[in-house]
Amino acid sequence: MESSSILEFLENKAILVTGGTGFLAKIFVEKVLRTQPNVKKLYLLLRAADKKSASLRLQNEIIGKDLFKVLKQKTGANFESLISEKIAVVPGDITCKDLGIKDPKLGDELMRDTDVIVNLAATTKFIERYDVSLYVNTFGAKYILDFAKKCPNLKVVVQVSTAYVSGEKAGHIKEDPYYMGDTLNGRSGLDIEVEKKLIEAKLQELQDNGATEKTTKITMKDMGMERSRHWGWPNVYVFTKALGEMVLMQEKEDIPLVIVRPTIVTSTYKEPMPGWVEGVRTVDSIIVPYGKGKLTYFPCDLESIIDMIPGDMVVNAIITAMEAHANRAGDPIIYHIGSSLRHPVKFRVIHDTSYQYFTKHPWINKDGRPVIVSHVKVLDSVDSFKRYLTLRYLLPLKGLKIANTVFCQCFRDTYMDMSGKINHIMQLQEVYKPYLFFKTIYDDQNMEKLRAAANDRGAETGVFYFDPKAFDWEDYLINIHIPGLVKYVFD
Numbered sequence: 001m002e003s004s005s006i007l008e009f010l011e012n013k014a015i016l017v018t019g020g021t022g023f024l025a026k027i028f029v030e031k032v033l034r035t036q037p038n039v040k041k042l043y044l045l046l047r048a049a050d051k052k053s054a055s056l057r058l059q060n061e062i063i064g065k066d067l068f069k070v071l072k073q074k075t076g077a078n079f080e081s082l083i084s085e086k087i088a089v090v091p092g093d094i095t096c097k098d099l100g101i102k103d104p105k106l107g108d109e110l111m112r113d114t115d116v117i118v119n120l121a122a123t124t125k126f127i128e129r130y131d132v133s134l135y136v137n138t139f140g141a142k143y144i145l146d147f148a149k150k151c152p153n154l155k156v157v158v159q160v161s162t163a164y165v166s167g168e169k170a171g172h173i174k175e176d177p178y179y180m181g182d183t184l185n186g187r188s189g190l191d192i193e194v195e196k197k198l199i200e201a202k203l204q205e206l207q208d209n210g211a212t213e214k215t216t217k218i219t220m221k222d223m224g225m226e227r228s229r230h231w232g233w234p235n236v237y238v239f240t241k242a243l244g245e246m247v248l249m250q251e252k253e254d255i256p257l258v259i260v261r262p263t264i265v266t267s268t269y270k271e272p273m274p275g276w277v278e279g280v281r282t283v284d285s286i287i288v289p290y291g292k293g294k295l296t297y298f299p300c301d302l303e304s305i306i307d308m309i310p311g312d313m314v315v316n317a318i319i320t321a322m323e324a325h326a327n328r329a330g331d332p333i334i335y336h337i338g339s340s341l342r343h344p345v346k347f348r349v350i351h352d353t354s355y356q357y358f359t360k361h362p363w364i365n366k367d368g369r370p371v372i373v374s375h376v377k378v379l380d381s382v383d384s385f386k387r388y389l390t391l392r393y394l395l396p397l398k399g400l401k402i403a404n405t406v407f408c409q410c411f412r413d414t415y416m417d418m419s420g421k422i423n424h425i426m427q428l429q430e431v432y433k434p435y436l437f438f439k440t441i442y443d444d445q446n447m448e449k450l451r452a453a454a455n456d457r458g459a460e461t462g463v464f465y466f467d468p469k470a471f472d473w474e475d476y477l478i479n480i481h482i483p484g485l486v487k488y489v490f491d
């Protein structure tokens, strides 16, 4: 086997990264800059009106974050020049053809230069407007591919999808591709152009009827849920991500393509510092309100396996896959990036470590008082979970005093009347059920082969580590992840 170096591969490469302000993209950018400062350029496509506001986003939302402290220390006075030399912001939008890049000079430069594209842009909300989800997660992927086809030096496109495109299926899920028209319930006729037309017709109908913005938003969210379930997916996020994979498979031609499917991404395990995290996602939407004393129940089956993987490992796997597949067209390989097969962790460990951590280190609230947590009721069946939601939200009906719950983000800025509320609770039950009572193991044989092959080739697997067996879950949760949440997420 030929020897190879990931660091040598990165040298002098121009990488277009979408979703630059997002959680994973930031970890990616930091890692590349820190380990290979001789990268040619990192083009960050950011949603912004112009270059000035894109630069402001770069400062405030990317390099101004704690995540970049280690790089700052390492480069000292050269930090600013490294950033200005190696990072170029590209105002754009992946839902538009040619990625919405308005400056033709910049567009040409990007096309000419780009060696690698990493598509991390997405809308990750489970309950989202159908038009927004379809345009970002599906058509966005298509427009990225169209752009890639115009890049003469392109070596590889990495599409970051999600393991949960598998829907609610229990058992071992293999790293198999989806092809256009595949559905999870065997229904035939799935076609993205038809879905787009349905959206356009619905929006036209709403406009003709003089629908308010609020009505339009609710209707489009309902439509997203309805179309996802129609084809067998539990929510609009995973449905439109699956469609994104399908469109890439259908239209990739001879473009080298890798599709990576992370599971639940948690705080960094090791680099640039342990425990860096941003935002409240999936499992953290249980840990955070629990630590704040606002959760009186754990809605999950404690014996279920929750598939989590630290963010730095996801990024290392992406970089390793990128190098391994550069200039290799043919069938794209799908990679699950997770832990459920090789190093599973049960919900019980989340429950126990949260209790242990917050009992020992109570969170000090805004009034300077320690928040005392106690053992909580475990709702370990779908039925008890449903009953709880109904009792908690439907009977008291105290306006919207539900904001501090595990599902706060779903209720944000939504006023609902009684029927809307019932509807919403039904949606929540359906949307979260598969994740809290999960019976799925994500097979990651391709990932394991990638890891072994990188080792055999003598690639820098110590720098780009992604073995989920490398750490102990209890230790990670108590000493890294939960303290990281307290530091970066609690306010």
Ligand SMILES: NC(=O)c1ccc[n+]([C@@H]2O[C@H](COP(=O)([O-])OP(=O)(O)OC[C@H]3O[C@@H](n4cnc5c(N)ncnc54)[C@H](OP(=O)(O)O)[C@@H]3O)[C@@H](O)[C@H]2O)c1
Pocket: 018, 019, 020, 021, 022, 023, 024, 025, 045, 046, 047, 092, 093, 094, 095, 119, 120, 121, 122, 123, 124, 136, 140, 160, 161, 162, 163, 241, 261, 262, 263, 264, 265, 266, 281
């Ligand atoms: N985090 C996880 O647990 C996880 C798990 C599995 C898979 N993934 C996948 O990993 C990828 C990155 O996830 P993440 O958690 O880092 O996401 P994130 O923090 O939510 O960031 C998403 C990014 O996408 C950008 N974006 C949204 N719409 C866009 C558009 N139309 N044009 C350009 N950019 C747009 C957002 O920009 P704005 O700042 O302008 O909104 C943001 O920078 C996603 O594809 C996601 O599906 C994530």
